[in-house]
Amino acid sequence: MSAAFSPRRLAAMMLKEFYQIIRDPSTILIAFVLPLILIFLFGFAVNLDTSRTRIGLAVEDNGDAARSLAGAFQSSRWFNVVATGSVGPLKDALVGERVRGVIVIPQDFGREVAHGSGEIQVITDGSIPNSASFLGSYAEGVRASWAAQRATDHGQAGAPPISVDNRLWFNPGSISRNYLVPGAIAIVMTMIGTLLTALVIAREWERGTMEAIMATSLNMAEFIATKVLPYYVLGLGAITVCTVVAITVFDVPFHGSVFALFVISSSFLFSALGQGLLISATTKNQFIASQIALLTAFLPSLLLSGFIYEISSAPLWVRYVTIFVPARYLIPQLQTVFLAGDDWSLFLPDIGVLLLFGTFFFILTVRANKRRIA
Amino acid sequence: MNRFIPTLTRIWAMIVKEMWAVLRDPRGRIILVVPPIIQLVLFASAATLEVKNVSIGIYNRDSGQASVEFMSQMAGSPNFGHIVMYHSAQELRDALSRQRIIAGVMFDDGFSRDVSAHRPATVFAMLDGRRSNAAQIVSGYLGVIAANVGATLRPDLAQMNTGKSIVRNMFNPNLDFLLFMLPSLVVTVAGISSMSVTAQSVARERELGSFDQLMVSPLRLYEILIGKMTPPVLIGLFNVTIYLVVITQIFGEPLRGSVIMYFVSLLLFLIANIGIGMMVSSIAQTQQQAFLGMFLVTVPISLLSGVTSPIDNMPVWLQVIAQANPQKHMVVIMEGLFLKAMPVSDVLANCVPLVMIAAVSLALATLLFRSGVE
Numbered sequence: 192m193s194a195a196f197s198p199r200r201l202a203a204m205m206l207k208e209f210y211q212i213i214r215d216p217s218t219i220l221i222a223f224v225l226p227l228i229l230i231f232l233f234g235f236a237v238n239l240d241t242s243r244t245r246i247g248l249a250v251e252d253n254g255d256a257a258r259s260l261a262g263a264f265q266s267s268r269w270f271n272v273v274a275t276g277s278v279g280p281l282k283d284a285l286v287g288e289r290v291r292g293v294i295v296i297p298q299d300f301g302r303e304v305a306h307g308s309g310e311i312q313v314i315t316d317g318s319i320p321n322s323a324s325f326l327g328s329y330a331e332g333v334r335a336s337w338a339a340q341r342a343t344d345h346g347q348a349g350a351p352p353i354s355v356d357n358r359l360w361f362n363p364g365s366i367s368r369n370y371l372v373p374g375a376i377a378i379v380m381t382m383i384g385t386l387l388t389a390l391v392i393a394r395e396w397e398r399g400t401m402e403a404i405m406a407t408s409l410n411m412a413e414f415i416a417t418k419v420l421p422y423y424v425l426g427l428g429a430i431t432v433c434t435v436v437a438i439t440v441f442d443v444p445f446h447g448s449v450f451a452l453f454v455i456s457s458s459f460l461f462s463a464l465g466q467g468l469l470i471s472a473t474t475k476n477q478f479i480a481s482q483i484a485l486l487t488a489f490l491p492s493l494l495l496s497g498f499i500y501e502i503s504s505a506p507l508w509v510r511y512v513t514i515f516v517p518a519r520y521l522i523p524q525l526q527t528v529f530l531a532g533d534d535w536s537l538f539l540p541d542i543g544v545l546l547l548f549g550t551f552f553f554i555l556t557v558r559a560n561k562r563r564i565a
Numbered sequence: 566m567n568r569f570i571p572t573l574t575r576i577w578a579m580i581v582k583e584m585w586a587v588l589r590d591p592r593g594r595i596i597l598v599v600p601p602i603i604q605l606v607l608f609a610s611a612a613t614l615e616v617k618n619v620s621i622g623i624y625n626r627d628s629g630q631a632s633v634e635f636m637s638q639m640a641g642s643p644n645f646g647h648i649v650m651y652h653s654a655q656e657l658r659d660a661l662s663r664q665r666i667i668a669g670v671m672f673d674d675g676f677s678r679d680v681s682a683h684r685p686a687t688v689f690a691m692l693d694g695r696r697s698n699a700a701q702i703v704s705g706y707l708g709v710i711a712a713n714v715g716a717t718l719r720p721d722l723a724q725m726n727t728g729k730s731i732v733r734n735m736f737n738p739n740l741d742f743l744l745f746m747l748p749s750l751v752v753t754v755a756g757i758s759s760m761s762v763t764a765q766s767v768a769r770e771r772e773l774g775s776f777d778q779l780m781v782s783p784l785r786l787y788e789i790l791i792g793k794m795t796p797p798v799l800i801g802l803f804n805v806t807i808y809l810v811v812i813t814q815i816f817g818e819p820l821r822g823s824v825i826m827y828f829v830s831l832l833l834f835l836i837a838n839i840g841i842g843m844m845v846s847s848i849a850q851t852q853q854q855a856f857l858g859m860f861l862v863t864v865p866i867s868l869l870s871g872v873t874s875p876i877d878n879m880p881v882w883l884q885v886i887a888q889a890n891p892q893k894h895m896v897v898i899m900e901g902l903f904l905k906a907m908p909v910s911d912v913l914a915n916c917v918p919l920v921m922i923a924a925v926s927l928a929l930a931t932l933l934f935r936s937g938v939e
């Protein structure tokens with residue numbers, strides 16, 4: 192295993208790997224079917240934009256103001272009033288999950304409004320915290336704009352003294368799908384780069400075919416290249432399919448260049464493939480390799496990468512853990528290349544980190560293999 | 566001859582053999598117990614949709630008191646971690662596109678003048694739409710600060726319009742995301758690990774050829790399946806017992822509902838998952854196929870469970886599909902038991918779909934195994 196480099200031998204080995212991949216239906220399944228399923232799930236199922244929330248409305252005051260505010264809730268595009276009545280039964284509906292919140296316009300609301308105040312109560316289902324917090328602030332939003340309108344109608348200065356003019360850059364419609372679908376491409380790359388590679392190569396170790404290859408005159412660089420390049424091509428293929436689906440089916444904007452996407456993906460695949468090779472070389476057992484790949488690659492990419500959950504909100508020790516999650520450096524790049532355009536001042540430092548990860552994994556893999564052979 | 570050996574004896578022998586097969590390998594033993602606990606602790610801490618410690622940029626062209634008051638209220642808010650001053654609008658924009666900050670706040674040079682002249686004053690905020698969920702929450706924080714600053718600087722106006730919404734969050738008053746995430750993760754982690762142990766144990770025997778030997782032994786098919794189901798059930802129950810201790814003792818989240826129902830519902834849930842794992846392994850011929858098949862099933866199951874994003878936000882056809890998802894029903898039960906003190910009758914009602922999923926999947930797996938043998 193130390194002969195000089197031979198292009199012909201490399202090509203032959205590469206061909207063997209390609210046949211091995213193409214002839215196994217489960218590999219194709221994970222390389223093309225699973226990515227599509229994932230993209231469709233993140234496009235359709237994972238939706239962080241609160242749609243019309245089912246609420247109950249209890250109007251305890253029959254005055255003019257209370258009726259008009261109730262009307263504002265009925266016609267709001269954030270709410271779907273599915274039940275009205277008194278607070279008691281509506282709270283039961285909340286416990287039974289038939290409504291997600293209850294809005295109470297209390298008895299002396301009209302009198303309070305006449306004096307310039309007027310409080311309403313919002314009861315939410317705190318067992319789903321994100322929805323509950325949106326419900327609370329949307330309800331206040333409906334009330335505040337109703338109050339402002341009413342003040343203007345009565346000839347008072349309705350506008351608050353200070354208002355905030357918000358501009359949402361890169362995603363003006365605030366559509367969560369626009370950043371979740373590019374993020375899902377990172378998950379796809381992790382799946383192919385680490386999970387699939389770790390599993391397939393661990394199987395070769397388990398069956399002893401790896402030792403057979405090691406015993407040939409293949410040198411270490413050629414050996415790694417034959418193992419890595421087919422999955423790299425497979426990964427790029429899957430990314431292409433996902434990107435096309437994201438743009439055509441889900442209308443995700445693509446403001447960057449294909450070249451940038453290619454460079455970003457390649458740097459991440461370098462690191463992901465290195466990790467996959469390392470896992471297979473150190474475990475040499477399919478079950479353990481699959482579990483370690485899940486635990487150290489797939490789940491961190493999903494949960495510790497800032498893809499869905501903000502890293503800054505996590506406790507300090509978790510923020511330190513995320514430093515060692517390669518996907519953390521990929522997600523901002525992918526979201527940027529889709530939604531903002533090419534920004535090399537953002538890409539280059541992250542690409543550098545990913546290349547470092549990859550180099551580190553490959554060096555460890557080479558060392559692990561050398562030790563085994565010796 | 567086999568009719569002289571009682572069924573129970575045969576099942577017992579099968580169970581002993583299966584427990585040995587799973588627990589023999591020391592690395593395998595560690596993989597079964599340690600990662601699930603790490604996942605629970607790490608992901609419960611990391612996975613939060615709350616927005617805290619975010620970095621905000623400011624470009625201040627105002628020299629008066631109003632912007633100073635605004636900034637000091639921002640600095641006092643626990644939601645904002647770093648507040649960075651920039652010296653031009655361009656610098657602020659660059660910082661936003663490089664994701665150094667999630668929002669940039671700008672004060673015009675007439676800001677304080679407007680406030681003191683009783684003209685409506687505006688704060689400009691640009692937000693990073695690449696993280697639109699977090700950006701919207703940040704915009705909510707800025708709105709609250711604007712209202713507070715307005716009330717401080719213009720007490721005359723503040724007295725005129727003091728209406729507000731009093732929000733009360735049932736079951737989880739402070740909307741602590743951890744209280745939501747811990748019960749959810751019991752479901753995700755226990756579900757995935759029981760399913761994958763099942764699928765791998767059957768597929769391993771198939772790959773080695775010992776499954777065929779089992780099939781021609783005096784054991785009946787249902788006896789083999791009971792034997793195969795026992796280790797994942799026992800390991801699953803062992804893990805959920807540890808989870809209960811970790812959640813109540815270390816994280817301090819009380820179990821408000823019945824402890825017995827915690828175990829009864831989780832037992833049914835584990836059996837439903839094992840049924841699905843059996844189905845996958847009855848189709849897969851090799852460990853690799855079983856693992857990839859598992860992956861194909863678990864990713865949609867976790868994403869359609871309501872943990873990552875509410876089922877309410879999904880399109881109706883996906884909500885219908887989600888009814889066949891054991892994790893979806895189990896999340897309702899776990900949130901109910903931990904947060905809502907769900908009564909036994911409601912828990913049992915939510916267990917009915919679990920029993921149905923378990924029955925259907927085990928029946929299908931048995932049929933598939935039988936047809937595979939003949």
